[in-house]
Amino acid sequence: MRILHTEWSDGFGGQERRILAEMTGMRARGHDIWLATRAEAQLHTAAEAAGIPTLRLPLRGAADLASAARLARQLRRLRIDVVNTHSGIDSWVGGIAARWAHSPVLLRTRHLNNPLRRGWTNFVHYLPDRIIACGEAVRTRLVDECGFPAAQVVSIPTGIDFARFRPARPRHSVRAALGLNDTDELLLMVGVLRGVKRHLLALEAIHRLGERRPHLQLVLAGDGPMREEIAARAETLGLTGRVHFLGHRDDVPDLMGAADALLLSSRSEGVPQAVTQALGMGLPVVATEVGGVPELIRQEDTGLLVPTEDADAMAAALDRIFADPGWAKTLGERGRAHAHAHFSLDAMLDATERLCDDLLQRPERTTR
Known part of the structure; x- marks a missing residue:
């Protein structure tokens, strides 16, 4: 698969570490991976150090249609199969770009347990084919409290590469x-x-x-x-x-x-x-x-x-x-x-591969 992640955040906490781990893990499994982010983002530096190609965008805000247009052109040029957005601003820009480019699959990963409100002013929440919650509690809140259709939200917990996560010093x-x-x-x-x-x-x-x-x-x-x-x-x-x-x-x-x-x-x-x-x-x-x-x-x-x-x-x-x-x-x-x-890295990657593969095999994919 050809997968592009988007991320606006300039921090480097658990969310950004999960994105980096998923990108490197999926690349190791033979998939082609890209990241679209801001030049000043710490994830940009980490991704480049890991050998993941990055697209630098201003991502000035949710209404940054210029960034969305630039990204849409890149999605078509790279023939991206799956767009996976993560934070608020990049989910607007990335979601709009994915639909303009007719990308086959659009995912949004929800890392936080804060509510998301659906409505005409937040139409971006209607765009993803699936919303990935980083745990069952996050999924339950999105469905029960925020009104997301149960079929749209799937739980894929963050996985850790326990084989590598071990002390190097006594x-x-x-x-x-x-x-x-x-x-x-x-x-x-x-x-x-x-x-x-x-x-x-x-x-x-x-x-x-x-x-x-x-x-x-x-x-x-x-x-x-x-x-x-x-x-x-x-x-x-x-x-x-x-x-x-x-x-x-x-x-x-x-x-x-x-x-x-x-x-x-x-x-x-x-x-x-x-x-x-x-x-x-x-x-x-x-x-x-x-x-x-x-x-x-x-x-x-x-x-x-x-x-x-x-x-x-x-x-x-x-x-x-x-x-x-x-x-x-x-x-x-x-x-x-x-x-x-x-909660291993392999479990997270297995679930992500299954989800993407299932969505790419949908009959309606050819009409998008």
């Missing part, structure tokens, strides 16, 4: 590089430092554990607009020396190998890759019960779930993990088995 050397030792309790958070991730709530939970867990260290891998606010709040709570800001990291497997547990404190998620990655490595996880997280974590079986915006419940769950390392290890082992069975 635990003690990673900890030493962070200024930590083997007696410290290392709690890791991986993600962009923005409001929806609720790092401020995590600080409140850590503060509540102060006397009971004096060796607890919170390590934040990721950067974002709330870094200064989070640092200021940590100082106010007396946690400055126990909260470590690492910024963007490319050695997340090393960090997970050095950690004792992973924390997700978000108020909204799709199916978070950090949780999937941690489970795949056997790392115990405490996470808020949002979006597709319950698909990954079965309470007290593959991890611990806590309500959103509940620092006390979060603190209690973390205390259980650190107070009983043997039980936490068992949670991690069950989490690893669950993740490898249901």
